[in-house]
Amino acid sequence: MKVMRPFIFALALAGAFFYFTTWRSNSQPEGLHPSSWLSHPAQVEITEAAPNEALDSEEQNNISVYKKNIPSVVNVTSRAMAFDFFYGLVPQEGQGSGFVIDKDGHILTNYHVIADARQVEVTLHNRKKYKATVIGTDPPHDLAVIQIKAPDLIPAVLGDSRNLQVGQKVYAIGNPFGLAGTMTRGIVSSIRPVREPNGAMIDEAIQTDAAINPGNSGGPLMNWHGEVIGINTMILSSVGQNAGIGFAIPINTAKAVLNDLMTLGRVRRPALGVVTIPISPELADEIGLPVDYGLLITHVNPGSSADQAGLRAGTERAYLGNMAITLGGDLIVAIDDQKVEDEQDLSQMMNNHRAGDTVKITIYRNKKKIDVSVTLGEARQQV
Numbered sequence: 079m080k081v082m083r084p085f086i087f088a089l090a091l092a093g094a095f096f097y098f099t100t101w102r103s104n105s106q107p108e109g110l111h112p113s114s115w116l117s118h119p120a121q122v123e124i125t126e127a128a129p130n131e132a133l134d135s136e137e138q139n140n141i142s143v144y145k146k147n148i149p150s151v152v153n154v155t156s157r158a159m160a161f162d163f164f165y166g167l168v169p170q171e172g173q174g175s176g177f178v179i180d181k182d183g184h185i186l187t188n189y190h191v192i193a194d195a196r197q198v199e200v201t202l203h204n205r206k207k208y209k210a211t212v213i214g215t216d217p218p219h220d221l222a223v224i225q226i227k228a229p230d231l232i233p234a235v236l237g238d239s240r241n242l243q244v245g246q247k248v249y250a251i252g253n254p255f256g257l258a259g260t261m262t263r264g265i266v267s268s269i270r271p272v273r274e275p276n277g278a279m280i281d282e283a284i285q286t287d288a289a290i291n292p293g294n295s296g297g298p299l300m301n302w303h304g305e306v307i308g309i310n311t312m313i314l315s316s317v318g319q320n321a322g323i324g325f326a327i328p329i330n331t332a333k334a335v336l337n338d339l340m341t342l343g344r345v346r347r348p349a350l351g352v353v354t355i356p357i358s359p360e361l362a363d364e365i366g367l368p369v370d371y372g373l374l375i376t377h378v379n380p381g382s383s384a385d386q387a388g389l390r391a392g393t394e395r396a397y398l399g400n401m402a403i404t405l406g407g408d409l410i411v412a413i414d415d416q417k418v419e420d421e422q423d424l425s426q427m428m429n430n431h432r433a434g435d436t437v438k439i440t441i442y443r444n445k446k447k448i449d450v451s452v453t454l455g456e457a458r459q460q461v
Contacts, residue, residue, distance in 0.1 A: 236333060350424075352389065353375070
């Protein structure tokens with residue numbers, strides 16, 4: 079009997095297993111049979127969106143900006159020769175963006191996109207390629223104009239970068255990582271001076287969180303009307319890719335030098351021809367000036383535009399710390415009714431003009447406020 083017990087126990091387990099896994103499931107009603115929901119239906123039913131759902135106003139504007147500007151944005155490929163220790167001179171290729179500014183085929187881009195290039199090639203949105211000629215460069219502003227001969231070009235509309243507000247919408251179109259025709263969107267994050275890796279100083283750079291990556295350089299930054307307000311030029315990132323901080327050169331800076339770039343190939347940078355010191359409230363009180371800001375002229379270059387306009391330097395010798403200065407000269411407080419507080423203000427205003435322009439300079443002379451008309455000369459080492 080003891081020998082039979084394990085056999086009987088195993089038989090009972092086998093019977094129970096058969097009952098619960100096979101006979102019991104087969105005896106269930108048809109509606110509860112597991113195979114009913116695993117079978118292949120005769121027709122698949124899915125939930126679909128209503129056809130032709132309308133775009134909201136923001137989407138419509140995004141699409142409008144893109145369609146308006148994409149024909150004007152180009153891919154710029156530059157080829158240069160670099161020296162390799164093992165192989166000698168080897169070709170190198172770089173890519174950036176640019177945009178058409180007139181029907182004659184002039185294209186605005188960054189100087190660093192085409193710097194040292196032996197050959198420049200432009201690819202339009204329709205994928206047609208053209209060899210480009212470098213027309214003019216402005217390394218201090220990181221700007222360059224190149225030209226192609228192509229039919230039916232559509233120029234971008236250049237806007238106004240004055241009075242930009244932090245928070246307003248902006249769009250960037252370019253070729254990040256070679257991906258042609260890419261648009262990103264963001265806002266103006268700040269307006270601030272920044273220095274580019276090549277040393278170029280952008281006085282009123284447009285900071286934006288619109289995604290800008292390698293390959294976007296030289297492409298347009300646009301307002302919500304689709305007007306170009308800046309030229310995308312650099313990113314601030316520890317990994318060399320978008321980190322939400324990109325910068326663009328104000329389009330007004332470019333417009334101020336376009337004529338020189340396209341006609342002379344270089345920029346006739348304007349200059350007053352003066353040496354100045356900034357005035358603080360403490361210094362103004364100490365030397366008895368009528369206002370507590372501005373630039374005090376300590377030297378006027380002979381024959382300069384300031385000299386020809388009659389601006390005066392001081393004659394009374396004094397010391398500012400260990401630095402010898404002269405007091406009693408004209409105090410510059412405004413140019414074209416824009417307040418001047420330091421050398422940076424003066425530099426920014428010069429960047430918005432070119433040699434030959436006439437400006438109104440407001441000064442204090444012997445505590446009397448007067449306006450002087452000055453025709454700007456061409457800069458060499460002075461501003």
